Amino acid sequence: MVRTLNVPLVGARRHGSPTAARTSRRPSGSQWLALVAGAFTLAQLVLVRPGMGLGWDETVYVSQVSTHAPAAFFSAPRARGVPLLVAPIASWSSSTTLLRIYLAVLSGLGLYLALSVWRTLFLTRVLATAGALFATLWVTLFYGPQAMPNYWVAIGALACVGCFLRVQADRSDRAALWGVGLSAALMALMRPTDAVWTTLPLLVLVVAVRGWRRSWLPAALFAGLVAGAGEWVIEAYVSYGGLGRRLADGSRIQGGLGWNIAFGDQMRTLGGRVLCRPCTAAMPNPAVMLWWFVLPLLAAFGLVVAVKARRALATSLLLACATTAGVPYLFMIGYAAPRFLLPMYALLAIPVADALVHLVTAPGRAWRPVAVTLVALGLAGHLAVQFAVLEATVQRTTVSHRGWADTAAELRRLGVRAPCLLTGDQSVPIAFYAGCSSVATGGHNANITQQDIVRAGQHEPVAVLTTPGGKPPAYARDWAPHPAGDLRVYLAPGAEGRAA
Numbered sequence: 001m002v003r004t005l006n007v008p009l010v011g012a013r014r015h016g017s018p019t020a021a022r023t024s025r026r027p028s029g030s031q032w033l034a035l036v037a038g039a040f041t042l043a044q045l046v047l048v049r050p051g052m053g054l055g056w057d058e059t060v061y062v063s064q065v066s067t068h069a070p071a072a073f074f075s076a077p078r079a080r081g082v083p084l085l086v087a088p089i090a091s092w093s094s095s096t097t098l099l100r101i102y103l104a105v106l107s108g109l110g111l112y113l114a115l116s117v118w119r120t121l122f123l124t125r126v127l128a129t130a131g132a133l134f135a136t137l138w139v140t141l142f143y144g145p146q147a148m149p150n151y152w153v154a155i156g157a158l159a160c161v162g163c164f165l166r167v168q169a170d171r172s173d174r175a176a177l178w179g180v181g182l183s184a185a186l187m188a189l190m191r192p193t194d195a196v197w198t199t200l201p202l203l204v205l206v207v208a209v210r211g212w213r214r215s216w217l218p219a220a221l222f223a224g225l226v227a228g229a230g231e232w233v234i235e236a237y238v239s240y241g242g243l244g245r246r247l248a249d250g251s252r253i254q255g256g257l258g259w260n261i262a263f264g265d266q267m268r269t270l271g272g273r274v275l276c277r278p279c280t281a282a283m284p285n286p287a288v289m290l291w292w293f294v295l296p297l298l299a300a301f302g303l304v305v306a307v308k309a310r311r312a313l314a315t316s317l318l319l320a321c322a323t324t325a326g327v328p329y330l331f332m333i334g335y336a337a338p339r340f341l342l343p344m345y346a347l348l349a350i351p352v353a354d355a356l357v358h359l360v361t362a363p364g365r366a367w368r369p370v371a372v373t374l375v376a377l378g379l380a381g382h383l384a385v386q387f388a389v390l391e392a393t394v395q396r397t398t399v400s401h402r403g404w405a406d407t408a409a410e411l412r413r414l415g416v417r418a419p420c421l422l423t424g425d426q427s428v429p430i431a432f433y434a435g436c437s438s439v440a441t442g443g444h445n446a447n448i449t450q451q452d453i454v455r456a457g458q459h460e461p462v463a464v465l466t467t468p469g470g471k472p473p474a475y476a477r478d479w480a481p482h483p484a485g486d487l488r489v490y491l492a493p494g495a496e497g498r499a500a
Contacts (some may be wrong), residue, residue: 029124033115040135041108044145047387050100053401058147059432062086068094069418070437071481072428072485073445076240076249079149079232081189086147096136100145107144110155111135111241112173114346119164119181120169120316122350123357128354134346136383138272138390139338149190150339150405154346156187159200160224161321161347164202164424165314171215180217181224195225197328198343201320253444255334262329265336267292272393277335288389291382294327295348302351305358315351322347401429403485407465410484414491416461423453424465424472425487436461450475459494464490 054062060072064083066217089095089102094204114207115131122130134140134154144150163179170176187195196203199221206218236246251257264283269276270292271349273285299319306315326344329336356379359371404426409432417423420436429446431438439448464476465487472479472490479490 018436023368029119029127030072030116032124033112033131033192036115036131036135037108037112040111040131040141040144041104043135044104044107044141045101047141047390048100048145049398050097050104050145052100052394052398053096053387053405054429054432055146055397056426056429057399060081060428061147062090062099063432066090066094066432068436072438073433073447074442075253076246077193077253079189079191079229080235081152081186081191081228082147082170084151084189085152087490088148094200099147103147104145107151110152114158114162117159117166117176118350121162121165122354125361126350126353126357129357130349133353136386137345139342139388139394140345141386141390142274143339143342148339148460150194150342152190153194153198154342155186156183156190156195157325157343158346158349159183159322160187160199160221161187161202161317164221165317166213167217167220168223168313169214173231177216177220179205181220181227184221184224188225188232190228192225192229192232193247193328194325194343195228198321198325198347199225200324204474205317227429240287243375257328257332260332260334262331262333262336265334266330266338267340269336269338270389272396273390274282274393274397275335275337277337279336287381288385291385294378295345295352298352299348300360302353302355306351318347318351323428404429405433407485407487407489408435411436411463411489414463414482414484414489416463416489416491420461420463421453422463422465423448425462425467425470427465430465454492462492466490 059069060074060078061082063069063072064074064080065087085106086099086103088271091100093099111131111134115127119126135144136260140151142413160180160183163176163183166173166176168182173418184195184199187198202221206212206221212218233243238244240246240249240447265276265279267289268279268283273281302316303312303319306312322344325347329340333340346444356375360368360375360380362368407426407430410424411420411430416434416436418435420434422431422434422436423441427440428438438445439453441448441450441453442448450473453462464472464479465484466472468483468486468488470488471477472481476490476492481491482489482491
C-alpha cells in the first residue's frame with residue numbers, strides 16, 4: 001500500500017499559531033472573494049438577460065416541479081437535482097425572469113462558498129484571480145443563471161477537493177469534513193456519473209493511502225456520493241428497469257459511450273454553440289480558441305510553481321480531478337456541449353491563477369514588467385473574446401426561445417389550451433411554453449402509442465408539429481394544417497372549435 005503523502009499545503013494553519021489567528025480575523029480575504037462572487041452575479045443579470053426564455057433541457061427540468069405545464073418525459077441520464085434546485089421558485093411562479101434572478105444570486109453564493117473553502121490552502125489573491133478567471137468564461141456566465149446541472153457539479157467539485165485537502169491537513173476540521181460529504185452529495189444529486197468521474201482521484205487516495213483510510217474522509221466521501229445518487233439509483237429500479245438498464249439507456253441516448261476523441265467537437269463549441277450534435281460545423285476563429293490551448297500550459301506551469309514551493313499536493317489533486325472530470329467528455333462521447341467541461345474549468349482555475357500571480361509578483365525578476373504587460377494584454381484580449389462570444393450566444397438563444405413562445409401563442413389562438421397534447425418537431429419546449437403535455441411515439445423520449453394520441457384527440461386539443469416541408473404521421477394526415485412560426489401544425493378534429 002502507498003503510505004500517507006506528507007506534502008505541505010500552502011497557508012495551512014496550525015492551531016495555536018499567532019499568525020494564523022491574526023489571519024483568520026482579517027476580513028480582507030473574504031471581502032475580495034465576495035466582491036468576485038458579487039460581480040459574477042451582477043454580470044449574469046446584465047449580460048445574460050433574465051427575460052431570456054427557458055431552453056429545451058431547462059423546460060424538462062423545470063416542468064418536473066412547475067404548475068405551469070405537465071412534467072415532460074424524464075430520460076435515463078437526467079437526475080433530479082435541478083428540479084430540486086429550482087423548486088423554491090418554479091413550484092409557484094412561471095416567471096422566467098424571477099427564476100433567472102434567483103439562480104444568478106444562488107450561483108454567485110455558490111462560487112463564494114467554493115472559493116472560501118480554499119482560503120487556508122492558497123493566498124487570497126490567487127483565489128480571487130481564480131474566481132475571476134472562471135466567472136468570466138462565457139460558458140460560466142451563460143449557464144450560471146440557467147436551470148442546468150453542470151455549473152453546480154463544478155461548484156461541488158471545487159468545494160469537495162478543497163474540503164478534502166483541509167481535512168487531510170487538519171483532521172479536527174469538522175466543518176471541512178462535512179463539506180466533503182455535502183459537496184460530493186451536491187455533485188451526485190446533479191449528475192451522478194459526473195460525480196464519480198470527478199472524485200475518482202479522491203476515491204483512489206482514500207482507498208490506497210493508509211493514513212487517509214484511517215480518517216473519516218472515506219466515510220464522508222462515500223456517504224456524500226451515496227446520499228446524492230441514492231434517489232437516482234432507486235428511481236432506476238422503480239422506473240427504468242434497474243441500474244444497469246438505466247446506465248445502458250443513458251449511454252445509448254448519448255450516442256453510445258466508448259472511445260471517441262471529442263477535442264475537435266469541444267473546440268467547435270467555443271464560438272458559442274450550446275450543442276454540437278452532430279458536430280460537423282467549421283472551427284471558430286482561432287482567436288476564439290486560443291485560450292483553450294493556453295489553459296493547459298498555464299496549469300502545468302502552476303504545478304511547476306507549486307513543486308518548487310514544496311506545496312504540490314493541492315495543485316496535483318486539482319489537476320488530477322480536472323483530468324478525470326474531462327475524460328468522459330473529451331474521450332468517450334460523440335458530440336459536445338461547452339457546459340460539459342465546466343467542472344474541469346473550475347478545478348483548473350486555481351492552478352492557472354497561481355501561475356499568473358507568480359508571473360507578475362515573483363520577486364527579483366528583471367523581466368517582471370514584461371510579464372505584467374503580457375499577462376495584462378492577454379487577459380484583456382481574453383475577456384474581450386469571452387464577452388463577444390457571450391453576447392452573440394445570448395442573442396441567438398433569445399431569438400430561438402422567442403420562436404418557441406411565438407409558436408405556443410399561435411397554438412393558443414388556434415384553440416390548443418391546457419389540458420392539451422403536443423407531439424412532433426420541437427414539441428418538448430413548445431409544449432412547456434403552451435402549458436401542454438409533450439409526447440413521442442419513438443426515439444429517446446418515446447412514452448405513448450399512436451393509438452393513444454388519436455384517442456386523446458377525442459377529448460382534448462392535440463397537435464402534431466412538423467417542419468414546413470415535413471409530412472405528418474399517417475394518423476394525422478387528414479388533420480387541419482396551420483402555419484405556426486417556423487413550423488406547421490396539424491390539429492386534431494375538434495381543436496379548432498375551441499379557438500377564442
